[in-house]
Amino acid sequence: MIQATNLVEIMNIEDTTLRNQRILDEVQPLARRIMNSFLQKYSERDSYLLQLKIHTHEQTIKTTIADSKNPKYAEKKQHYGNKGFVELIDETLYESPLFILKLEFHLASREIRMTMNSDFYPFWVFSKRSQVHELERMVEELSDDLQIFTIEEKKNFIEKKDFTDTICQYVKNKRKPTIYFGSLLPLESTIEEEVIVDLLWDTYQKLTPVRSLLEKEGYEHSQSMLLMKSIQESVTPIQIELFSKSYSVKIEEDVRKVKTNEFKQLFYIYDQDQLITEGHIAYFTRDPHESIGIIINNRGYIYHRIRKLATKENYDWFIKKSFYHRGKYNENNENQIYQEQTLEQLKNHDFILNESNAFYVGTYEGHTHAFTEPMTTILQRLIRAAAIFADVRGFLTFPKGVQHLDQQPEEEDEIEIDVEEYTSSFDFTNILDLVEQSGFTFSLEIIRDFYLNLTSLDDKHFVILSGISGTGKTQLCRVFANAVYGLDYSEENPYLKIVPVRPDWMDATSLFGYYSSFEKRYMRTEFLEMLLQANEEKDKPHFIVLDEMNLARVEYYLSDYLSAVESRKPIQLHNMDDLKDVPKTIEIPHNFYVIGTINVDETTHNISDKVLDRSFVMTLSDVDFSSFWDSLEEKFKKTVHTEWELLLTIHKNLATYDLHFGYRTMNEMIRKLYKNGLLPEDLRMDSLVALDRVVAEKIIPKIRGDERIIDLLDTLANVFYQQFGEESQSYIHIERMREELERYGSTQFWR
Structure with missing residues (x-):
């Protein structure tokens, strides 16, 4: 028997630590016990339930308790601690978890919530004209007993008849709230645990239309993510030929997060050992579909959705490049001119074009989850095409050699063209x-x-x-x-x-x-x-x-x-x-x-x-080198971890006199130290010698002052003598500046 009053009164506890401890000790065990009873009673009727992973709120509560005792986080966490829950998650699909059923005791709202929830993207996908009928069918099959709602600043209920229009309105307003479907029970008086167990089963059955829709979209999303993963894992250097000249392309292994649902993987185009330009493969995991882009020199030249590739049995991938300049940028019909030049160069570079003048990238086989050609060939075509587009636009110029014009067979395919639009928000x-x-x-x-x-x-x-x-x-x-x-x-x-x-x-x-x-x-x-x-x-x-x-x-x-x-x-x-x-x-x-x-x-x-x-x-004179270090790539950390502390010591001494350096100086010093570490062992500088050089070249030239910096120069001289020795450049410069200060009353690096 659940005594609702005992649970609700937990919210009257102002102390964050005590409130969360009560939830951990009382609410979480209750939710676990009911969910276990549900699984024990109904898993024989539906064996799918046994495949689900149980996830709870307990670790989050423990973290909140720890943070509430830390003065650094206590104020931020003071309103945390108003619920306990247990949920069942299907994690069989790659990067596409399905949140099947959640039992939540929401104390602040005095509710017991039995829900299935999803982020907004699947419904955005199905709101498209070609698939909206599936969304409408889900709504039609959904029981009237279930509630549909979002939780933004407050809980907002959505009527069944308005669901599709509401999704479209969210898309129009660029809002992407989590959508909840399920049953709500007031948390009041006394409640039998068995009643909640049976209501969970009733809710679970009525959620079947939602579950079916999300399983379908989840499968397609997971297949797209697997394709994206296979592209990311192809980091073998490739060769591309541009205007009869050969270039090498090196792709980094690291895939970095840019923002929510967007990642990038850097690549570099070299002419022998000379870097020509850099770019990256952009991965958009939800927009709402999955897309990749090829960006060179900070400009995007190819953007394409990949879900069709991943979800068709066999898919011939063609991409059409179009230009959409407006206003004064198209006064002389530049779009048409660029289009014609692009088509000519694609033909000159032996690209296969179909009747829509889209170029062939490769054929993806659904049953093998792979292209019929090596992934290096696919990337070669994408990066090569993007480089051609950059050259046509004049943003990057490659040397021109002798070119051969060969007519290629044409193939047909449906082409998706995305027009880039800029939208602003001061949220x-x-x-x-x-x-x-x-x-x-x-x-x-x-x-x-x-x-x-x-x-x-x-x-x-x-x-x-x-x-x-x-x-x-x-x-x-x-x-x-x-x-x-x-x-x-x-x-x-x-x-x-x-x-x-x-x-x-x-x-x-x-x-x-x-x-x-x-x-x-x-x-x-x-x-x-x-x-x-x-x-x-x-x-x-x-x-x-x-x-x-x-x-x-x-x-x-x-x-x-x-x-x-x-x-x-x-x-x-x-x-x-x-x-x-x-x-x-x-x-x-x-x-x-x-x-x-x-x-x-x-x-x-x-x-x-x-x-x-x-x-x-x-x-902006204060610098946070702690956060700067955390954001550094691992390859830099491994190279300069011993030098880092000394650089911080120097910075701390300089900061006392407002002579400290900023992020740019620190970043450039680290990159030189890293580059030195890449040289052959018999040619590189010793790490301390290299550190001495960057200090002498990047830090000491900015030091200047009068008798007020006497103590600073004494401190730096002592540090440089102990770390680098009396023959080091840094020590020699500081000693000379100390002598000039004693003689003239002021000093600077420059003689």
Whole structure:
């Protein structure tokens, strides 16, 4: 007999540790006992139940208890601990677990939930026009006794008759909630455990239509993931021929997570030992289908869904390349020109084309789960084709040799063409998740402050990032802007422009351009191009980064922008009646975000109060090398693990005097040490010698000061003498600087 009152009163315990301990001691054993009784009673009727794995909430509760005792996590975890559950999971499909039945005592809601749940993607797949009939059949067969709901900010129930339309609306609004199906029982008075056991069985039977649909989609997803896995495991170097010249392609074994449902595997194209360019194979495990892409030099050239390959008995894989430039980028019919050039080069490179001018990649056999040709051949065709597309677009140029034109047999196949669209969202949770997955070490405090500074004012978005060189100011701008659009840090974002400021910027023409009477045209700038685009696409945020903005006097070249933002009056660009491509005036729209990065040294100017009053100023001088180390690839960690502690010691000493270095310097030092370790043993430097060199080349040149750094130089001299010896470059440089300080009262690395 379950006494509901005893369970519900657990939620009255404010202490997180005690509350979670009660759930662990009382609720979890109860849920386990009922689920075991269910399996014991009904598994003879349905043997499938014996194949399922039992998963519980216990380990999560134990982690919460441990974290609640840690001051670092206690505040964050104070609201954890409001439920206990046991669920049955089918893990027979690769990377496609099915959550068959869950018994949950949700104390906060005073409910007993008996549900089957799934992430949103299967329903997204079946909402497509070609498969929506299967979704509608599932709903029609579903018992009216079952509840359908989502849990976002609150529990939202979905009527059966509205289910398909609701899924389509979620897709339209880019929301992907978990969907729950099942029975809800009030947690009140007393309840017989046997009643819950029988209700579990009743719910399980009524969930059959949902289970059947999810099993079908799960099987197709697992087959696609197995195909993706076989592509990832093919890392044998390959040779490709481009424009009659041979190149080698090396593919890394590591497959890195970019963000949720997106991964990448780097590859490098070499001409003998010279790196020509790098790229990666992009793996999209859910979009909602499974897709792969070939990206070269941060630009995507091939994107294709692979589910048809994995789920057909035999599938001839053809891909058609299309171009979808819009507006001024297609004024002269560039799309058609690129299409014709691409077709010509594919023929020149002996690709097989079908009647739709799609090129042949390979044939996949469903019964063997493999291509009829080696995977290296498949990758060779994909990377080779992407390189050709890059050359046609002019983003990467390969040397041209003699080419032979051979007519190839044509084959027919259904082609899928995806048009890339950019959608933005300022949802902070999503932005934070993408930034954290980017591999950069920006803290929650920095991302949150940057987010608030950029978005708290509806009519003005101007932030200045200050700090020592190499702390990631420009990277923060890029990773944040890309996160707003759901992009990886390395992907090209047409709504972000980084403009290096020049010391000779003296007035507003440096940003807004000017009419040249000599050339009879308006001289447009990158800033103006982005501003014009922002006025055309006012539904999308546009980010402009003025990099090292105080190399020139900011109040000189930024005055028109500042005035226009304050007054909301347009800026006069010209007064030419016959000039059509640039308007006479232009406004600063609300979707225009300006970010400036500044360094403070002898080459820069101070920022005037006029500018400071109109901006938020953030300082990025602190570095978190602990997180930086955690994010490093294992190959670097293995090489520099002994040198790492010494570099941290040096950094700590420098930080006391605000002379420390940032992520860029640390990253470049580690890469040189790693590269040295790859040299033949008889040619490489000893690890300490190599460390001495990078310290002398990357750290010491930035040290300068007066008598206030005497103690710093003494400390560094002692460290370098003990670690490197008196003949080391680092020790010799520091000793010379100590002598100059004693003699002249100030010192620097440069003589």
